[in-house]
Amino acid sequence: MSIAADKVVSIEYTLTDDDGEVLDTSVGDEPLIYLHGAENIVDGLEKALEGRNAGDEVVVVVEPEDGYGEYLAELVSTVERDAFVGIDELEVGMEFEAEAPDGDSQIVVVRAVDGDEVTIDANHPLAGQRLHFAVKVIDIRDATADELEHGHPHGDDDHEH
Numbered sequence: 001m002s003i004a005a006d007k008v009v010s011i012e013y014t015l016t017d018d019d020g021e022v023l024d025t026s027v028g029d030e031p032l033i034y035l036h037g038a039e040n041i042v043d044g045l046e047k048a049l050e051g052r053n054a055g056d057e058v059v060v061v062v063e064p065e066d067g068y069g070e071y072l073a074e075l076v077s078t079v080e081r082d083a084f085v086g087i088d089e090l091e092v093g094m095e096f097e098a099e100a101p102d103g104d105s106q107i108v109v110v111r112a113v114d115g116d117e118v119t120i121d122a123n124h125p126l127a128g129q130r131l132h133f134a135v136k137v138i139d140i141r142d143a144t145a146d147e148l149e150h151g152h153p154h155g156d157d158d159h160e161h
């Protein structure tokens with residue numbers, strides 16, 4: 001069985017940046033399980049895995065446009081300190097869930113605090129970065145009807161939505 005749309009795929013992966021620094025890895029942990037063709041993983045990696053088989057090792061470099069997007073200056077904005085209701089200590093690096101213009105929720109990071117003005121950044125933490133993936137395909141199986149309906153794989157454990 002090869003990787004194609006509607007397959008549930010288990011992979012072991014290590015993600016590094018241009019300098020070879022490890023940003024994320026599944027090695028030593030459970031494999032990452034995703035539903036192929038459902039945008040569970042970044043576009044560039046999904047494309048590179050298409051047609052691969054269990055046991056294959058894949059090394060791929062994903063440009064920002066096929067990864068987490070370019071870094072967009074317009075996603076950095078300044079808001080009033082009052083917007084952070086109930087937060088006593090506001091520090092650089094803090095992450096908050098905010099409503100995006102399209103109504104979805106997004107994570108914003110505090111970049112600067114200057115008196116009553118707070119600079120927030122809604123870019124993905126890996127936006128603008130070239131992603132280096134080293135992947136080993138562990139397992140491939142057909143997705144169940146439930147998984148296809150939900151757009152993501154289900155593990156052995158019951159899960160709630």
Ligand code: ZN
Pocket residue numbers: 146147150152153154161
């Ligand atoms: Zn589900």
